Amino acid sequence: MESASHHSYRKGKNVLMQLVTLACALLTIIPLFLIFFHLLRSGFGSLNLAFFTHLPRPVGEPGGGMANAIVGTLVLLGLATVLGVPFGVFGGVYLAEYASRRVAWIIRFTADILNGVPSIIWGMAVYALVVLRMKGFSVLAGGIVLGMMMIPMVLRTTEEVLLLVPSGYREAALALGISRWRTVCSIIVRTALKAIVTGLLLSLARVAGETAPLLFTAFGNSVWSHHLSDPIAALPLQIFTFAIAPYDDWHRQAWAGALVLLLMITLINIVVRLLTRDRFAK
Amino acid sequence: MNASTIDFPVQMNRNESNAPGQNMQKPNSPEPEAHAIAPATAFQIGKLSVSFGAHTVLKDVSLDIKARSVTAIIGPSGCGKSTFLRSLNRMHELVPDARMTGTIRLFGENIYGPEIDPVVVRRRVGMVFQKSNPFPTMSISENVTVGLRLNGIRNKGILQERLEKSLKMAALWDEVKDRLNAASTSLSGGQQQRLCIARALAVEPEVILMDEPASALDPLATTKIEELILDLKKDFTIVIVTHNMQQAARISDQTAFFYLGELVEYAATRKIFTNPSVKQTEDYVTGRFG
Ligand SMILES: Nc1ncnc2c1ncn2[C@@H]1O[C@H](COP(=O)(O)OP(=O)(O)O)[C@@H](O)[C@H]1O
Ligand SMILES: [Mg+2]
Numbered sequence: 419m420e421s422a423s424h425h426s427y428r429k430g431k432n433v434l435m436q437l438v439t440l441a442c443a444l445l446t447i448i449p450l451f452l453i454f455f456h457l458l459r460s461g462f463g464s465l466n467l468a469f470f471t472h473l474p475r476p477v478g479e480p481g482g483g484m485a486n487a488i489v490g491t492l493v494l495l496g497l498a499t500v501l502g503v504p505f506g507v508f509g510g511v512y513l514a515e516y517a518s519r520r521v522a523w524i525i526r527f528t529a530d531i532l533n534g535v536p537s538i539i540w541g542m543a544v545y546a547l548v549v550l551r552m553k554g555f556s557v558l559a560g561g562i563v564l565g566m567m568m569i570p571m572v573l574r575t576t577e578e579v580l581l582l583v584p585s586g587y588r589e590a591a592l593a594l595g596i597s598r599w600r601t602v603c604s605i606i607v608r609t610a611l612k613a614i615v616t617g618l619l620l621s622l623a624r625v626a627g628e629t630a631p632l633l634f635t636a637f638g639n640s641v642w643s644h645h646l647s648d649p650i651a652a653l654p655l656q657i658f659t660f661a662i663a664p665y666d667d668w669h670r671q672a673w674a675g676a677l678v679l680l681l682m683i684t685l686i687n688i689v690v691r692l693l694t695r696d697r698f699a700k
Numbered sequence: 701m702n703a704s705t706i707d708f709p710v711q712m713n714r715n716e717s718n719a720p721g722q723n724m725q726k727p728n729s730p731e732p733e734a735h736a737i738a739p740a741t742a743f744q745i746g747k748l749s750v751s752f753g754a755h756t757v758l759k760d761v762s763l764d765i766k767a768r769s770v771t772a773i774i775g776p777s778g779c780g781k782s783t784f785l786r787s788l789n790r791m792h793e794l795v796p797d798a799r800m801t802g803t804i805r806l807f808g809e810n811i812y813g814p815e816i817d818p819v820v821v822r823r824r825v826g827m828v829f830q831k832s833n834p835f836p837t838m839s840i841s842e843n844v845t846v847g848l849r850l851n852g853i854r855n856k857g858i859l860q861e862r863l864e865k866s867l868k869m870a871a872l873w874d875e876v877k878d879r880l881n882a883a884s885t886s887l888s889g890g891q892q893q894r895l896c897i898a899r900a901l902a903v904e905p906e907v908i909l910m911d912e913p914a915s916a917l918d919p920l921a922t923t924k925i926e927e928l929i930l931d932l933k934k935d936f937t938i939v940i941v942t943h944n945m946q947q948a949a950r951i952s953d954q955t956a957f958f959y960l961g962e963l964v965e966y967a968a969t970r971k972i973f974t975n976p977s978v979k980q981t982e983d984y985v986t987g988r989f990g
Contacts, residue, residue: 595823
């Protein structure tokens with residue numbers, strides 16, 4: 419029999435533990451609210467139709483917007499998706515379904531290292547491989563660097579969610595005389611499809627805010643870009659340029675740009691939540 | 701319905717469909733033994749050994765399995781029952797370091813022949829697993845027809861006909877006919893298992909392997925599965941692994957007792973349960989070990 423005092427001591431420790439963990443949990447979500455609040459206060463005033471439809475104006479001229487940067491970010495994300503999704507998804511399928519243990523280990527290890535490579539190094543690599551060769555900053559180089567960053571993320575999440583598909587489904591399909599590749603495409607990938615798309619969107623949200631690699635590749639400009647070989651603006655670049663300039667007007671626009679970027683990323687995350695609401699593995 | 705218009709071994713008449721090697725017969729080199737086999741034998745298994753890496757799981761198992769009857773495989777856990785069953789439709793090959801020696805003939809045809817595609821073997825030899833596994837992204841009807849659809853059958857009429865026929869054979873039609881498009885996961889455990897049986901039946905196999913199909917079900921659902929098995933044996937050859945002695949006694953015609961990877965005794969079910977020849981068998985069926 420334990421004593422009553424020991425019992426209450428333990429109960430007290432339990433309550434304390436709960437409070438500490440609750441405080442830590444709250445601390446992690448507070449920054450998001452602080453950021454949102456601050457961006458709303460500093461940037462909301464500069465959000466108007468012109469912000470979404472006009473090009474940036476030179477110093478001293480009031481007004482103007484970030485239309486080219488918003489479109490630029492969408493174009494870069496589109497290119498990154500075109501590049502990152504097929505390589506990432508097919509690579510993940512290979513890893514989960516076909517690779518021998520040894521090969522899988524090597525690819526997994528490499529992908530994990532790549533996922534930890536600082537984004538500025540990705541920028542330098544693509545600068546050396548693409549920008550120098552094409553003799554200029556370009557939309558293409560920007561899309562390539564973001565796409566390359568997406569590949570290892572998508573590859574690993576795809577692999578992980580495919581491995582979560584219970585082997586019973588794989589066996590059931592094969593036992594029906596369904597061929598291996600059809601089993602993989604129509605049963606396994608289909609079962610995990612929502613989770614794969616979730617991984618894609620999350621990686622897209624991750625690269626949407628990248629700035630450093632774009633400084634080396636897309637570079638940014640303040641006009642519309644018409645060719646894949648032109649430099650192109652992007653929200654993070656534009657925010658950076660405006661924020662370090664010594665003009666109040668540009669600072670306000672930088673805040674507005676940051677707000678739009680955060681809203682875009684939030685939107686992606688909301689889509690992810692909607693997709694995962696009714697996921698196969700609860 | 702014309703079988704030649706679709707690239708799938710459709711069997712129109714079940715009474716003829718169990719003819720030796722119908723689906724896999726090679727044009728100019730029929731197996732000589734094929735003629736010697738009575739159509740009443742589905743599987744001829746000779747000196748079957750299976751190992752996973754260095755671990756030998758089945759040793760020199762030889763037996764014949766009768767067509768259109770129920771053969772029960774019994775034995776303590778880990779004695780190789782599942783491995784034996786899975787070697788009958790080459791499912792054990794999914795394990796990377798699995799090795800098999802010996803011969804297995806299905807209606808006279810060597811299913812391990814060098815030119816035989818395991819995918820085709822599995823269409824002829826269907827399987828139902830211990831844990832019911834309907835595909836969660838598919839509706840009830842999609843689950844039943846998936847084996848046909850993924851093998852290229854698009855004809856709505858054929859799919860509809862097979863859907864209804866398979867669900868009726870699996871004694872599930874009346875329970876689901878009003879909600880064929882509902883999620884398969886909305887069914888009860890027993891219904892899900894019968895759905896899996898319907899799914900296996902839809903591709904019109906000749907043999908159905910069942911690995912403890914009722915061990916996760918309640919008594920009522922188990923009874924339904926047992927009744928279903930007795931009904932299906934009119935048309936199919938059934939090999940069932942079971943842990944449940946009473947179940948083996950109730951539904952099977954022959955029983956094979958496995959122990960430590962060897963076939964200890966194989967005889968008519970009545971004999972195994974009333975007058976076994978081997979002491980080990982008697983000890984097992986009377987519950988003295990296992
Ligand atoms: N995939 C596998 N890899 C390695 N060993 C296996 C595998 N599957 C089964 N075994 C081994 O084979 C033996 C027989 O297993 P199994 O056929 O499942 O027995 P049972 O169905 O009679 O319980 C067991 O010792 C088991 O550990
Ligand atoms: Mg087993």
